[in-house]
Amino acid sequence: MLSRFQLAIVLGVGAFATTASSHAQAPINSNVALQPSTGGVIIRQQLRYFEAGEVKAFVVPTTILYGLRDDLTLLLTTPLVFREVKVPTTGETRRDSGVADLTFLTKFRVFRDDFGPTDTRRLSLLGGLEIRSGDSGFTSDSYDPIFGGVFTHAEGRHAFDADLLWKFNTAGGAARADQMKYDVAYLYRLAPDQYTSSKLTALFGVLELNGQYDMNGDHELFVSPGISYVTKRWTLEGTIQLPILQELDHRLARDFVVGLSFRIRF
Amino acid sequence: MRIAPASIAMALGIALAACQTTGPPPVRTTGDVTAQPSAAAETFTAEGPTAVLWVKGLACPGCIVNVERQLNAIDGVEHFEVDLASGRVDIALSAENPASRQQLRDAIDKSGFTLDRIEAP
Numbered sequence: 169m170l171s172r173f174q175l176a177i178v179l180g181v182g183a184f185a186t187t188a189s190s191h192a193q194a195p196i197n198s199n200v201a202l203q204p205s206t207g208g209v210i211i212r213q214q215l216r217y218f219e220a221g222e223v224k225a226f227v228v229p230t231t232i233l234y235g236l237r238d239d240l241t242l243l244l245t246t247p248l249v250f251r252e253v254k255v256p257t258t259g260e261t262r263r264d265s266g267v268a269d270l271t272f273l274t275k276f277r278v279f280r281d282d283f284g285p286t287d288t289r290r291l292s293l294l295g296g297l298e299i300r301s302g303d304s305g306f307t308s309d310s311y312d313p314i315f316g317g318v319f320t321h322a323e324g325r326h327a328f329d330a331d332l333l334w335k336f337n338t339a340g341g342a343a344r345a346d347q348m349k350y351d352v353a354y355l356y357r358l359a360p361d362q363y364t365s366s367k368l369t370a371l372f373g374v375l376e377l378n379g380q381y382d383m384n385g386d387h388e389l390f391v392s393p394g395i396s397y398v399t400k401r402w403t404l405e406g407t408i409q410l411p412i413l414q415e416l417d418h419r420l421a422r423d424f425v426v427g428l429s430f431r432i433r434f
Numbered sequence: 435m436r437i438a439p440a441s442i443a444m445a446l447g448i449a450l451a452a453c454q455t456t457g458p459p460p461v462r463t464t465g466d467v468t469a470q471p472s473a474a475a476e477t478f479t480a481e482g483p484t485a486v487l488w489v490k491g492l493a494c495p496g497c498i499v500n501v502e503r504q505l506n507a508i509d510g511v512e513h514f515e516v517d518l519a520s521g522r523v524d525i526a527l528s529a530e531n532p533a534s535r536q537q538l539r540d541a542i543d544k545s546g547f548t549l550d551r552i553e554a555p
Contacts, residue, residue, distance in 0.1 A: 193493050193496065203546055204500060204546075205504055205544055207544075208499070208500060208503055238544050239546070280548070282491025284521075285489070285518070285521030286493055287491070287493070288491040322494075365515065365517045365518070368498065370494060398495055399495055400495045400498050401496075433499045434499075
């Protein structure tokens with residue numbers, strides 16, 4: 169049986185907690201309906217650090233996207249976990265590392281309305297599988313289907329994203345209930361106020377709400393301000409996630425999450 | 435339930451800061467894309483035949499990579515320049531084997547954006 173510490177890793181910071189958001193103008197912790205072109209590749213490397221009471225952990229998810237068609241993208245996320253826990257009874261500190269469950273997703277665009285040179289609204293469906301890594305202590309040891317959708321609206325300096333994802337936990341047990349992840353995000357282009365042919369970089373302020381409701385009653389909601397610097401080829405971004413609601417009986421409550429991310433487009 | 439007032443205050447602060455950013459009002463980019471000014475048109479040079487594509491939906495600098503990938507795959511395209519603000523793509527075509535309208539149309543299609551119109555020989 170998994171300890172509460174292990175559950176914090178498996179349920180809280182596994183691949184489901186990462187996102188399919190790997191385009192350029194995209195929120196940091198939420199999904200986006202934008203996609204690479206046919207044959208396009210995007211690699212995203214994240215570094216996330218969180219503390220949850222006696223637990224400290226670095227999670228390092230790597231996401232690779234491939235544009236199978238302009239409206240169909242394949243995504244694979246592999247999260248490495250480095251964790252440290254202080255055992256309260258003995259004062260001993262335990263450290264270990266491993267590979268959490270992998271996520272394979274497909275993103276299929278079902279609606280596109282490009283209504284201006286830099287303006288678009290799109291809706292995409294997401295479907296895939298969380299795949300057991302087999303790494304004892306880091307895996308849910310199951311294959312869990314994921315379904316959902318994401319909507320993006322970008323107009324002028326503003327962008328809005330909203331997503332809803334559902335993960336069916338197939339392993340059973342009260343602590344391993346189905347999960348619903350929901351996010352809303354707002355991006356504001358701080359600079360430049362207007363693109364020109366010589367200004368092909370942009371700085372975005374990002375504000376997100378990232379929630380997860382488990383069918384066993386656990387509910388967690390973070391507010392996540394962030395900053396994103398976008399060039400033609402790469403994006404660098406940082407965020408801090410702060411809890412505004414935590415009703416958790418089956419996994420540890422994270423005090424905060426700090427995230428850094430780098431995306432490169434080919 | 436655990437609620438952190440500091441979290442809410444920080445979020446509101448950032449939202450307000452974003453709203454108070456000064457500078458000229460944003461240019462409306464909806465409507466007729468050909469009405470937008472284009473710096474690309476002033477700097478773009480080509481010795482042979484040229485084409486101009488007007489593309490919609492290029493939401494950010496990273497979107498240009500999508501267009502580049504598809505246009506670079508066409509033999510009949512020598513070089514090109516994308517103006518993000520106007521959605522104008524100036525293309526220098528090969529003199530011997532210029533890309534056809536259909537090839538250019540397909541390239542924008544595969545890049546995932548909407549082609550408004552083509553100005554080509």
